[in-house]
Amino acid sequence: MALGAVGVLLGAAVLYFCIRRIFALLRNSELACLPAAESGEVTFNQPGTVVLHVDQPRLNMAMWRARYTLRDTTTGTDVPTSPVLFRTTVSGFKTVRLSVRYFEVQHAGRYRLLVEGINPASDVSRVQLIFTRPFAAKLMLSILGILVGSACLIGSVTLTALKVL
Numbered sequence: 001m002a003l004g005a006v007g008v009l010l011g012a013a014v015l016y017f018c019i020r021r022i023f024a025l026l027r028n029s030e031l032a033c034l035p036a037a038e039s040g041e042v043t044f045n046q047p048g049t050v051v052l053h054v055d056q057p058r059l060n061m062a063m064w065r066a067r068y069t070l071r072d073t074t075t076g077t078d079v080p081t082s083p084v085l086f087r088t089t090v091s092g093f094k095t096v097r098l099s100v101r102y103f104e105v106q107h108a109g110r111y112r113l114l115v116e117g118i119n120p121a122s123d124v125s126r127v128q129l130i131f132t133r134p135f136a137a138k139l140m141l142s143i144l145g146i147l148v149g150s151a152c153l154i155g156s157v158t159l160t161a162l163k164v165l
Helices: 002-028 136-164
Strands: 030-035 039-044 048-057 067-072 081-083 089-091 095-105 109-116 128-132
Touching: 002 030, 002 136, 030 039, 039 128, 067 081, 067 095
Parallel strands: none
Antiparallel strands: 030 128, 039 109, 048 095, 048 128, 067 109, 081 095, 089 095
16 A cells, blocks of 8 residues: 555656656747748857747648748858758647757857748738757657656556555
């Protein structure tokens, strides 16, 4: 019986901390947010890899065929980019945030994001372009923690109930 209580407490604690970790990860990884437009300026304080996400209402197709270029405003050169092969999707009740491009920012400074191919017939007033640091690996570890915590919690409750019966 004591082992079941320990399993329940351990599972609940792991579940709680992993869920909190996901929310903190999503909140703290955000670097900049721009409205959806053909161009916008963004400042990065550190070099490194950044991920561009499109945050939009569900079933909004305005950015479906958009192409993104990040240009260094001091040198005028384009930042090296690559597509996101394993996209992260953060879904809420009304909006979806989808990762679309990686950019390799070489140095801190101002950059201009150029967007081509926005659907002119769509409403982009609620669409945002968000830059974050990469968080996919940490997100996957947190999700695995949630699965382990849930299995521990449910398994302990089930085994304790079976032992009592």
